Amino acid sequence: MTYAGVELGGTKCIAILADGPGQIVARESVPTTAPRETLNALGEILAGWHCDALGVASFGPIDIDPASPTYGRMRATPKPGWAHADILAPLADAARAPAQLDTDVNGAAFAEMRWGSGRGMQDFAYITVGTGIGVGLIVNGQPTRGFGHSELGHLRVARLAGDDWPGSCPFHGDCVEGLASGTALSARLGKGLADTPRDHTAWETVIWTLAQLCHAIVLTAAPRRIAIGGGVPARQPHLLERIEAKLVESLNGYVELPLARGYVCAPELGDDAGPLGAIALAMQAAA
DSSP: OOEEEEEEOSSEEEEEEESSTTOEEEEEEEEOOSHHHHHHHHHHHHHTSOOSEEEEEEOSSBOOOTTSTTTTBBOSOSSTTOTTOBOHHHHHHHHTSOEEEEEHHHHHHHHHHHHSTTTTOSSEEEEEESSSEEEEEEETTEEOOSSSOOOGGGOOOOOOTTOOOOOSBTTTBSSHHHHHSHHHHHHHHSSOGGGSOTTOTHHHHHHHHHHHHHHHHHHHHOOSOEEEESHHHHHOTHHHHHHHHHHHHHHTTSSOOSSSSOSEEOOTTGGGHHHHHHHHHHHHHHO
16 A cells, blocks of 8 residues: 655645655655645645555644544644644545544654654654644553643743743743744744754753653653654754753652653654654554
8 A cells, every 4th residue: 555644844844655664655845835825735746646545744733523523624823824724625635545634743653653762652752842842642552632632832831940031932921832942942042043052051941841841741641752853852962861861850759760761762763753654644544
């Protein structure tokens, strides 16, 4: 079988045709602009491919309840112009195949559980730290569900002592995303991440905030491992070891992590965790 996947990101979208990490047949990238322009471009790509199933892994919030009248649409996303846009129907119509929709981070978590750092695990968390911050939280082999998907990137956590910067999130100010995302760092520093040295004091807030997020995840769902991907840790790989150390310090012996080292890790699939997450969702759609 051949699977198509679309990863809808805040900055760019990737369409991929593949059977898995070693069988990527085609890949196309489209900038994320206005919904109609972006989805039309992706639809043209999908229409030119043959696939047996489609997976769509999207930034959010999105409506993932098939019984909902707004299933497949964006909700109140911070991404300008994308609120309430219908993302699933035009892509599924273009692919002419059964489709499955989930968040980009849930998709990436499934990809890492199938092919990467979460192999053999049924309880796993994937955090992406880029334009925004999202968490794919998989419990007993399934993503957490309720009236919607989890939005742990917008969790409010304890602030680093002495840091009173108000944060950049338009909804919550100093939530995790508002303090530790690439967008937050650019707003705080007034320059790009590539120009920020590893010993800059701004990383202390990022490390503290992400460790507090991991603390909450550990005590809520006890995943076997937490992978942290996205543009920020990819450019600053020193962050992961420091986040894990701060997490252990924060837990203060109350919980013993299942791995002595590397509990907080980089995704083995690297930048492909996102697009291969869409392929993992397509495989679920086919099944």
